[in-house]
Amino acid sequence: MKILLTGGAGYIGSHTLIELVKAGHNVVVVDNFVNSQPEALRRVAKIIGHEVPFVEADIRDKEAMERLFTEYQFDAVINFAGLKAVGESVAKPLEYYENNMNGVFVLVDAMRRHGCKSIIFSSSATVYGDPAIIPITEDCPKGQCTNPYGWTKSMLEQVLMDVQKADPTWNVVLLRYFNPIGAHESGLIGENPNGIPNNLMPYITQTAVGIRKELGVFGDDYPTHDGTGVRDYIHVVDLARGHVAALKAIAENKGLAIYNLGTGHGYSVLDVVKAFENVNGLKVPYAIKPRRPGDIATCYCNPAKAKAELGWEAQFGIEEMCRDSWRFQKNNPNGYEL
Ligand code: NAD
Ligand code: WQD
Numbered sequence: 423m424k425i426l427l428t429g430g431a432g433y434i435g436s437h438t439l440i441e442l443v444k445a446g447h448n449v450v451v452v453d454n455f456v457n458s459q460p461e462a463l464r465r466v467a468k469i470i471g472h473e474v475p476f477v478e479a480d481i482r483d484k485e486a487m488e489r490l491f492t493e494y495q496f497d498a499v500i501n502f503a504g505l506k507a508v509g510e511s512v513a514k515p516l517e518y519y520e521n522n523m524n525g526v527f528v529l530v531d532a533m534r535r536h537g538c539k540s541i542i543f544s545s546s547a548t549v550y551g552d553p554a555i556i557p558i559t560e561d562c563p564k565g566q567c568t569n570p571y572g573w574t575k576s577m578l579e580q581v582l583m584d585v586q587k588a589d590p591t592w593n594v595v596l597l598r599y600f601n602p603i604g605a606h607e608s609g610l611i612g613e614n615p616n617g618i619p620n621n622l623m624p625y626i627t628q629t630a631v632g633i634r635k636e637l638g639v640f641g642d643d644y645p646t647h648d649g650t651g652v653r654d655y656i657h658v659v660d661l662a663r664g665h666v667a668a669l670k671a672i673a674e675n676k677g678l679a680i681y682n683l684g685t686g687h688g689y690s691v692l693d694v695v696k697a698f699e700n701v702n703g704l705k706v707p708y709a710i711k712p713r714r715p716g717d718i719a720t721c722y723c724n725p726a727k728a729k730a731e732l733g734w735e736a737q738f739g740i741e742e743m744c745r746d747s748w749r750f751q752k753n754n755p756n757g758y759e760l
Pocket of ligand 1: 428429430431432433434435452453454455456457458479480481482501502503504505506521525544545546547599600601602
């Protein structure tokens, strides 16, 4: 298929780009580098052996989107472009609503004007709020998000569902990611957060490499097996392959389709720290800190629907996730800075 990959220079986008090209798709990447670097795309080119067509643009730029859809006849769009830092979204709600919502409005408007009516959207487990059932199935009711970032995902799901309802010839695939970690096995690309990491794994790898003094473990009094928060970590390469598999829903004209992409296994913060230490032969100093506002105790999914309908399931376990996250950090202590 001819695919437009927005946000393709980012963490999940760059890994997905590799898997799409490996599967034989023709991909054009658009990104404005608000949270990524051109170096990521150079490294993808190294891994796949050639460059991929790239347009530097903001998806909110109507004229740029018009030019893009005029130049290429896309079969589908995979939309990763969006801002994703939970804490920053609390401090800058307007910027988050504007970028994430307006980006999708402009993109989807260009799509319909050019007759490209298939989109895969990066959603998140965060739309379940504090989940009503564990493990979470796709028919678990959506919940209250605790931050503007989460609301952009929840609201954009609704926007895209309404677009599909108004014109049932659309294919809308909502992929609800659980907690992506890990990196490509080459060690060339991986997660490269700006500033102090919000998420657990980059904080662990930066502590292990000596950039941070110690990991703060946010709460040890949750109702979980060791008191620390439990999440469904998924290797980013498995997640990337989930997007290739999701193209099947488009090829089959499924209309609206919603899938959880996770492994179905829950690991606590301390489980992850221990796995990371064991696999990599390192110590990660940590200290127990108060709970982080907005956090929930437990979040993991039932990924059976994606397996049954897309033939997709995660292949990698927590050891591979920890090994590959560390390989990228160790090889790139300053991220993509050369
Ligand atoms: P990322 O920040 O690494 O990648 C997003 C990319 O989009 C970046 O390259 C950024 O420069 C680009 N971008 C942002 N706004 C843009 C705009 N207006 N125009 C053009 N490009 C723009 O994030 P990621 O972790 O790769 O996440 C990708 C998507 O998946 C995001 O939408 C994110 O919300 C969603 N998601 C991520 C996670 C996670 O934990 N990483 C979990 C669930 C959902
Ligand atoms: C995981 C666990 C923390 C950092 C977030 C977003 C979600 C999605 C994925 C985009 C929790 C604990 C963390 C640290 C810690 N993103 N932790 N010390 O909160 O499950 O999900 O990223 O869509 O929307 O909310 O992921 O990696 O931040 O936290 O103890 O320094 O690690 O309390 O239990 P989370 P996370």
